[in-house]
Amino acid sequence: MIVIIGLLFILFRILFLTSLPIVNDEAIYLHWGNDFLRFWSDPRMPLSLQGKQALTAISLGLIQRLPIDPLIAGRMVTIFFSCVTFLGIAWISTQLVSKKTKNITLLLLATSPLLLFFDRLAIPDSIVAAAYTMAMALTVALIEKPKILTTVTLGIVIALGWWYKST
Numbered sequence: 001m002i003v004i005i006g007l008l009f010i011l012f013r014i015l016f017l018t019s020l021p022i023v024n025d026e027a028i029y030l031h032w033g034n035d036f037l038r039f040w041s042d043p044r045m046p047l048s049l050q051g052k053q054a055l056t057a058i059s060l061g062l063i064q065r066l067p068i069d070p071l072i073a074g075r076m077v078t079i080f081f082s083c084v085t086f087l088g089i090a091w092i093s094t095q096l097v098s099k100k101t102k103n104i105t106l107l108l109l110a111t112s113p114l115l116l117f118f119d120r121l122a123i124p125d126s127i128v129a130a131a132y133t134m135a136m137a138l139t140v141a142l143i144e145k146p147k148i149l150t151t152v153t154l155g156i157v158i159a160l161g162w163w164y165k166s167t
Contacts, residue, residue: 006090008110009086012111017075020117023123025121026123029122032052032056033062035061053162053164060077074122078119079119084130088130088134088137089105093105131160138150142154
């Protein structure tokens with residue numbers, strides 16, 4: 001059942017990928033990503049662009065190097081990270097709730113209109129959601145069985161989340 005819901009989750013996000021109009025924030029992030037990599041060697045290139053952290057610009061700039069439409073490439077990044085969020089929530093719900101509740105939770109997540117819209121835009125929100133979902137999953141794993149590697153991985157995931165968007 002979880003595989004079917006997962007495939008539904010991915011399919012809903014990929015369908016009509018270009019049917020959404022480009023949003024102003026999305027255009028800005030894609031532009032910054034292009035500029036960030038184009039002017040990487042310029043010593044005046046800041047590690048923050050107008051108060052925004054650099055990892056979003058770097059990620060979107062790198063993905064725009066693929067030989068596909070830059071808008072589709074940027075939106076595929078957020079779809080990838082929304083799948084990471086889905087898998088993290090699936091794992092957390094496996095650990096904390098019953099199988100029936102888990103399937104209902106994942107079905108509601110896969111078909112949520114809000115997520116169907118925002119998880120397809122090339123903005124850092126889906127990346128932040130993925131980072132902190134993985135942080136929660138690592139926290140649950142840490143509570144169940146404390147390990148140094150899990151603790152270090154938790155720190156890395158939180159740090160990467162901050163480098164994507166600290167607010």
